[in-house]
Amino acid sequence: MQPERICVVTGTRTEYGLLRWVMEGIRQSPVLDLQLIATGMHLSPEFGLTVRNIEAGGSHDRSDSNCPSARRRSHRVCNR
Numbered sequence: 001m002q003p004e005r006i007c008v009v010t011g012t013r014t015e016y017g018l019l020r021w022v023m024e025g026i027r028q029s030p031v032l033d034l035q036l037i038a039t040g041m042h043l044s045p046e047f048g049l050t051v052r053n054i055e056a057g058g059s060h061d062r063s064d065s066n067c068p069s070a071r072r073r074s075h076r077v078c079n080r
Contacts, residue, residue: 003031003032004028005032008022008035011040013042017022
């Protein structure tokens, strides 16, 4: 049986902080697979490019090759 994929979308640091423990629970579950989409303020130099912190936190593989808008850097998809 394949794990159920759960997608979490985050656009701000505050939101990411609130979702952090939910995402950790998903990561630790043997029946769930986390997919994280970082968008909005996370990709803005004005707000510190916090997507780099998310990527540096480990446990995510960066992928924007399958995203139609990846060339515009409007979002990044990180898979567990």
